[in-house]
Amino acid sequence: xxxxxxxxxxxxxxxxxxxxxxxxxxxxxxxxxxxxxxxxxxxxxxxxxxxxxxxxxxxxxxxxxxxxxxxxxxxxxxxxxxxxxxxxxxxxxxxxxxxxxxxxxxxxxxxxxxxxxxxxxxxxxxxxxxxxxxxxxxxxxxxxxxxxxxxxxxxxxxxxxxxxxxxxxxxxxxxxxxxxxxxxxxxxxxxxxxxxxxxxxxxxxxxxxxxxxxxxxxxxxxxxxxxxxxxxxxxxxxxxxxxxxxxxxxxxxxxxxxxxxxxxxxxxxxxxxxxxxxxxxxxxxxxxxxxxxxxxxxxxxxxxxxxxxxxxxxxxxxxxxxxxxxxxxxxxxxxxxxx
Ligand code: AFP
Numbered sequence: 001x002x003x004x005x006x007x008x009x010x011x012x013x014x015x016x017x018x019x020x021x022x023x024x025x026x027x028x029x030x031x032x033x034x035x036x037x038x039x040x041x042x043x044x045x046x047x048x049x050x051x052x053x054x055x056x057x058x059x060x061x062x063x064x065x066x067x068x069x070x071x072x073x074x075x076x077x078x079x080x081x082x083x084x085x086x087x088x089x090x091x092x093x094x095x096x097x098x099x100x101x102x103x104x105x106x107x108x109x110x111x112x113x114x115x116x117x118x119x120x121x122x123x124x125x126x127x128x129x130x131x132x133x134x135x136x137x138x139x140x141x142x143x144x145x146x147x148x149x150x151x152x153x154x155x156x157x158x159x160x161x162x163x164x165x166x167x168x169x170x171x172x173x174x175x176x177x178x179x180x181x182x183x184x185x186x187x188x189x190x191x192x193x194x195x196x197x198x199x200x201x202x203x204x205x206x207x208x209x210x211x212x213x214x215x216x217x218x219x220x221x222x223x224x225x226x227x228x229x230x231x232x233x234x235x236x237x238x239x240x241x242x243x244x245x246x247x248x249x250x251x252x253x254x255x256x257x258x259x260x261x262x263x264x265x266x267x268x269x270x271x272x273x274x275x276x277x278x279x280x281x282x283x284x285x286x287x288x289x290x291x292x293x294x295x296x297x298x299x300x301x302x303x304x305x306x307x308x309x310x311x312x313x314x315x316x317x318x319x320x321x322x323x324x325x326x327x328x329x330x331x332x333x334x335x336x337x338x339x
Contacts, residue, residue, distance in 0.1 A: 119246025
């Protein structure tokens with residue numbers, strides 16, 4: 001792309017327009033972008049460096065850790081803790097918030113929450129994986145406590161993801177639209193390629209793990225049944241289905257061509273609250289989706305209004321095309337007719 005705008009130039013422009021929380025955010029996001037570039041390289045070389053295996057350890061989620069889960073978590077921590085912008089961090093891979101050593105400067109104004117390698121079960125398949133991050137303000141003292149992290153999604157000042165796919169992309173929002181940047185492998189910097197991404201209000205494509213159909217509650221069973229009835233059914237149109245087994249790839253598809261992504265609580269997941277995590281998966285992705293004109297809900301309430309009760313809390317997720325999300329949310333209401 002001739003004269004394409006780099007991430008650095010874009011952020012300078014955003015700062016001049018008052019679209020960033022403060023002047024340090026340009027450096028903060030450049031630091032996150034660089035850590036994602038390093039993660040892309042680690043993932044890309046996984047098979048060459050013998051890091052594609054699983055460890056004997058489990059994370060707080062009770063999930064077997066991949067070697068790359070730990071490697072990417074370390075890269076993200078090591079790189080961003082030195083930026084001086086953060087008071088603390090929290091990761092899917094760590095039970096408790098990470099205390100930034102004082103020598104790196106831990107009196108920053110922000111908290112960084114992240115899933116370092118979303119979709120890591122895809123990594124052996126050479127299928128898309130990514131990093132998801134969420135940034136909250138921190139007004140307290142240098143060592144934030146757990147309660148400082150438990151802020152609703154509407155409190156986010158920034159959210160984004162890196163997608164390690166056929167190209168490496170960084171997609172982010174600071175509340176003034178959702179914008180995508182592609183890594184120029186030759187120049188090793190990110191370039192604006194998708195300005196002001198938009199999710200169409202209507203869609204003919206749904207994403208759900210159909211193997212769990214027997215476990216779903218009635219509203220989801222009803223909606224997917226209507227999608228599968230096609231043009232002759234109540235929705236009056238045919239639907240295509242996609243399932244990438246990586247939320248970061250599902251959400252990227254919503255932002256590129258629309259759709260609805262559903263990971264509901266079900267008979268097996270209900271006690272846990274669902275599959276996906278609120279603080280560093282559902283909330284950042286909801287910010288990006290809403291900024292692109294979509295909606296995101298648990299089925300019972302708007303996602304970014306959920307008041308977190310714990311750092312690794314799980315939630316049901318319905319997000320994407322606003323007309324379809326509104327329809328499915330309506331089926332969750334007690335007044336929904338049974339037809
Ligand atoms: P992993 O990171 O353990 O691969 O899980 C990915 C994920 O949390 C989310 O990114 C996917 O949308 C979802 O799980 C896939 O779940 P299924 O295993 O049911 O496909």
